[in-house]
Amino acid sequence: MIYAILLIGLATGVPIALAIIAALLVFMGYGEAPYSLRVVATEMFKGMNSFPLLAIPLFVLAGEVMNESGITSRIIAFANVLVGRLRAGLALVNIWASVIFAGLSGSAVADTSAIGRVFIPEMEKHGYSRPFAAALTAASSVIGPIIPPSIPVIIYALIVSGVSVPALFLAGIVPGILLAIFLSVFVMLTVKVDHGDQAIGLTAEPASKAILGGILPLLMPVFVVGSILLGVVTPTEAASFAVAYALFLGIFVYRNIKLSSLPRLFSEAMRDSAVILIIIAAVSAANWLLTYNRVPNMLTDWVLLNVDSKTTFLIATILLFLFVGLFLEGIAAMLVLVPILHPIAVGMGVDPVHFGILVIFNLMIGLITPPLGLCLFVAEGIAQVGMARLTMAILPFFFVEVLVLLLLTFVPETVIWLPRVMGY
Amino acid sequence: AQAQTIRLAHVDPDEWTASKKGAAAHIFKNIVEGETDLTVELFPAGALGNEDELVAQAQDNLTQVVLVSGAMSKACPAASVLDIPYTFSSATIAWDVLDGDFGDALAEHCLAQTGLRTLAYGETGFRNFTNGTREIRTPADMEGLKFRVQPIPLYVEMVKGLGGEPTPIAWTELPNALSTGVVDGQENPVGVIYNNGLHKLQKYMTLDGHVYAADFILISDEFYQSLTPAQQAVVARAARIAGNMGRSIQQWSTAEGVNKVQAEGMQVYSPTADEIAAFAEKAQPAVVEYLRGELGEDAVWIDRLQESVAAASQ
Amino acid sequence: MKTVNEFARRLFALGAGLSMALVFAIIFVNSLRRYTVGQSVSWGEELPIYLTIYGVMFGLALAYLQDRHIRFTVLTDFLSVSVREKLFAAVDLVSFATGVALAFSGHAFAVRRGNLDASGLKSAGNWLAETTGIDSLVWVAKVGTWQYAIAIGGALLAVAAALKFFERISAIKAVQA
Ligand code: NA
Numbered sequence: 001m002i003y004a005i006l007l008i009g010l011a012t013g014v015p016i017a018l019a020i021i022a023a024l025l026v027f028m029g030y031g032e033a034p035y036s037l038r039v040v041a042t043e044m045f046k047g048m049n050s051f052p053l054l055a056i057p058l059f060v061l062a063g064e065v066m067n068e069s070g071i072t073s074r075i076i077a078f079a080n081v082l083v084g085r086l087r088a089g090l091a092l093v094n095i096w097a098s099v100i101f102a103g104l105s106g107s108a109v110a111d112t113s114a115i116g117r118v119f120i121p122e123m124e125k126h127g128y129s130r131p132f133a134a135a136l137t138a139a140s141s142v143i144g145p146i147i148p149p150s151i152p153v154i155i156y157a158l159i160v161s162g163v164s165v166p167a168l169f170l171a172g173i174v175p176g177i178l179l180a181i182f183l184s185v186f187v188m189l190t191v192k193v194d195h196g197d198q199a200i201g202l203t204a205e206p207a208s209k210a211i212l213g214g215i216l217p218l219l220m221p222v223f224v225v226g227s228i229l230l231g232v233v234t235p236t237e238a239a240s241f242a243v244a245y246a247l248f249l250g251i252f253v254y255r256n257i258k259l260s261s262l263p264r265l266f267s268e269a270m271r272d273s274a275v276i277l278i279i280i281a282a283v284s285a286a287n288w289l290l291t292y293n294r295v296p297n298m299l300t301d302w303v304l305l306n307v308d309s310k311t312t313f314l315i316a317t318i319l320l321f322l323f324v325g326l327f328l329e330g331i332a333a334m335l336v337l338v339p340i341l342h343p344i345a346v347g348m349g350v351d352p353v354h355f356g357i358l359v360i361f362n363l364m365i366g367l368i369t370p371p372l373g374l375c376l377f378v379a380e381g382i383a384q385v386g387m388a389r390l391t392m393a394i395l396p397f398f399f400v401e402v403l404v405l406l407l408l409t410f411v412p413e414t415v416i417w418l419p420r421v422m423g424y
Numbered sequence: 425a426q427a428q429t430i431r432l433a434h435v436d437p438d439e440w441t442a443s444k445k446g447a448a449a450h451i452f453k454n455i456v457e458g459e460t461d462l463t464v465e466l467f468p469a470g471a472l473g474n475e476d477e478l479v480a481q482a483q484d485n486l487t488q489v490v491l492v493s494g495a496m497s498k499a500c501p502a503a504s505v506l507d508i509p510y511t512f513s514s515a516t517i518a519w520d521v522l523d524g525d526f527g528d529a530l531a532e533h534c535l536a537q538t539g540l541r542t543l544a545y546g547e548t549g550f551r552n553f554t555n556g557t558r559e560i561r562t563p564a565d566m567e568g569l570k571f572r573v574q575p576i577p578l579y580v581e582m583v584k585g586l587g588g589e590p591t592p593i594a595w596t597e598l599p600n601a602l603s604t605g606v607v608d609g610q611e612n613p614v615g616v617i618y619n620n621g622l623h624k625l626q627k628y629m630t631l632d633g634h635v636y637a638a639d640f641i642l643i644s645d646e647f648y649q650s651l652t653p654a655q656q657a658v659v660a661r662a663a664r665i666a667g668n669m670g671r672s673i674q675q676w677s678t679a680e681g682v683n684k685v686q687a688e689g690m691q692v693y694s695p696t697a698d699e700i701a702a703f704a705e706k707a708q709p710a711v712v713e714y715l716r717g718e719l720g721e722d723a724v725w726i727d728r729l730q731e732s733v734a735a736a737s738q
Numbered sequence: 739m740k741t742v743n744e745f746a747r748r749l750f751a752l753g754a755g756l757s758m759a760l761v762f763a764i765i766f767v768n769s770l771r772r773y774t775v776g777q778s779v780s781w782g783e784e785l786p787i788y789l790t791i792y793g794v795m796f797g798l799a800l801a802y803l804q805d806r807h808i809r810f811t812v813l814t815d816f817l818s819v820s821v822r823e824k825l826f827a828a829v830d831l832v833s834f835a836t837g838v839a840l841a842f843s844g845h846a847f848a849v850r851r852g853n854l855d856a857s858g859l860k861s862a863g864n865w866l867a868e869t870t871g872i873d874s875l876v877w878v879a880k881v882g883t884w885q886y887a888i889a890i891g892g893a894l895l896a897v898a899a900a901l902k903f904f905e906r907i908s909a910i911k912a913v914q915a
Pocket residue numbers: 101102103104105106107143144145146147148149150
């Protein structure tokens with residue numbers, strides 16, 4: 001019954017969070033005692049009643065303020081100086097701008113939208129096909145939540161007690177850069193030379209100015225992530241400092257943000273956070289009901305009975321998350337599955353930080369896979385080439401990302417080396 | 425009738441050699457399942473929610489048995505008299521008081537107020553001060569030191585009364601606050617201090633035992649009344665044994681913890697009876713006055729407790 | 739109709755924006771104080787959490803009004819535009835019903851044990867009531883005041899869904915006409 005409502009709701013386009021809430025309300029409202037309607041609200045409230053969770057709206061706000069202050073063009077100019085002269089320069093700038101953007105924002109969707117607006121038209125002008133430009137933009141923006149700061153990491157650390165945000169933040173850096181390198185190599189190998197598209201003409205500014213312009217925003221991730229890593233501030237406090245710094249840059253340094261636009265920025269940040277947080281609330285309520293009926297215990301017992309080796313378990317986990325990532329929004333998938341899989345992984349001797357990054361990387365790939373891939377939606381919204389063509393164009397990038405995922409899975413040092421060196 | 429299921433929830437680890445509530449839960453399950461046709465499902469480690477939420481669930485008979493400590497006094501304010509600092513000079517006196525007339529009367533009062541039947545009392549243990557600045561032997565040594573306290577008014581009043589500066593900080597922020605010097609010290613049971621590595625951030629511990637925290641083994645009375653008299657008897661007996669099991673495990677980990685923190689370099693001081701009396705003299709009046717204001721007519725429980733303790737201490 | 743929608747949008751945006759601004763200001767100032775003067779206020783954690791929950795409820799309604807929620811569109815993409823718009827109008831009705839039911843659920847939740855104290859806000863609530871002489875301000879320190887967010891969120895969602903429904907219906911009629 002509860003699943004039928006959920007499936008019909010999802011298929012007909014009821015927003016995901018509301019479909020979950022509706023199914024729970026029907027179940028609790030008509031279910032036999034001791035269930036009661038009240039439990040849904042109780043557990044939703046509980047799902048949001050957490051201080052670390054506040055890092056999410058604050059990082060979203062920092063990202064929106066950064067965007068508003070014209071940061072995107074500075075990041076692009078900076079990336080242009082780094083890689084614009086290489087073969088397939090414009091495509092490389094797209095990728096590395098995402099790496100820099102990743103340090104400022106925890107959200108891949110924001111990255112797709114900010115960079116896509118500039119690059120999809122620009123790359124087409126230089127002879128790339130429009131679907132390719134859109135696909136590359138979406139594929140490289142996945143780096144955003146892997147390199148810190150990262151909303152999925154904050155949520156992961158909330159779900160799994162004993163895995164710290166700083167350790168996960170550090171662990172994401174190498175995988176994020178590896179992904180950028182693999183995408184870059186792939187692009188350089190496959191893009192035909194006669195594009196002759198070196199991106200030098202992208203901005204008229206001299207290199208020195210572009211570098212200077214990129215330094216101020218780049219101080220933010222260094223400072224914010226650095227202070228979290230040093231254990232000086234909690235992620236939530238650091239996020240508030242990030243907002244303050246972004247406001248300072250936008251209002252006093254770049255002077256692109258008028259005080260009159262602040263109300264809009266604040267309300268849009270809360271609106272975009274609400275879309276995430278309401279899913280968290282709805283899934284927590286659903287999780288409580290599942291726990292109450294011991295579903296996780298039964299699943300755990302089943303897995304332990306049927307999966308005997310670490311390798312089998314990891315491959316099964318990857319396939320499961322790739323499959324789930326096709327249909328489910330990443331955070332919802334994490335909230336449901338991680339509480340079950342994490343203890344099993346640790347029991348099998350997988351490093352908890354390693355496992356965390358694998359799960360996050362895995363689900364971020366889900367952002368570019370149809371039918372439900374948020375970055376894909378945003379890129380399509382900008383490019384308007386049709387889902388079918390975009391899906392074909394993104395397929396090669398999907399395989400590159402899965403390849404990197406396999407590398408991270410079977411060479412754990414790529415993930416845990418950095419946190420180890422830093423003493424976590 | 426269909427065999428009934430007891431859902432039993434608590435927030436401690438699911439383990440019986442070091443986790444007091446874990447041990448209590450397991451022995452309760454074994455006895456009840458062995459001697460009745462009831463099934464007991466365990467929900468450890470906060471799987472169903474934090475203590476406040478567990479109390480609310482038990483009041484709704486969603487979760488039938490819960491093992492909680494601090495959350496009880498929010499549902500039944502009279503229970504907060506147990507938190508008056510330096511009330512119990514030893515755990516055995518606390519046991520005598522709680523297992524005697526006072527404990528029974530409090531259980532009855534809280535049953536009427538909350539619909540929750542206190543089947544038995546366990547213990548979370550005595551709380552002690554640690555700090556990184558100097559050894560504390562008398563209240564004068566607390567002067568000017570900043571102590572992290574839970575954001576609970578009673579603790580704020582207590583530290584103020586002792587001459588320290590109370591700073592409410594969330595538990596998750598505590599290690600940070602200690603290592604950056606935002607606060608000089610904190611207070612917790614020994615087991616909590618050792619298991620969370622706080623002794624590595626602090627140099628001195630004083631075993632002043634300012635607050636004795638009891639565990640409450642609670643059952644939804646609605647559910648309890650649905651049991652047969654024979655089942656009720658088994659459940660009540662199993663809970664008393666569980667409470668004693670929890671107390672023993674707690675005593676074990678405290679004794680072990682005191683030795684371990686010393687082995688790892690912490691200086692531990694056990695105050696004399698006279699010194700404890702000096703602490704009590706400074707801390708109690710402020711807290712008692714605050715509590716009288718809070719409790720209203722429930723304030724009689726303060727006097728009842730003090731009488732029972734006096735009788736038990738003879 | 740347009741003006742009603744615009745008024746609702748502004749109201750939701752005001753609630754969401756105000757909460758975001760307050761949450762940022764409280765956390766920022768409180769952490770600055772902690773790392774500079776070494777002191778922080780006891781309500782510095784609880785209040786931003788509760789404000790965020792209210793903010794989420796307004797943001798949820800705002801996002802609904804602007805069609806910003808994450809939904810699963812693979813099946814609906816196959817439908818023709820006019821059929822899809824009708825389907826989404828039906829979805830609005832489902833969302834409306836969900837909002838109403840959620841409001842009931844939230845009301846039942848908040849009144850059940852709402853008069854318990856929110857520990858971090860207790861002294862602040864008492865202080866407010868004493869200094870202003872307005873006794874009802876002690877409600878600042880009661881969890882029910884904040885728990886009521888879910889009920890209000892359900893009501894706001896119902897309003898947003900109803901408005902969206904009428905907006906879609908009139909758009910469909912405009913196309914047909
Ligand atoms: Na990031």
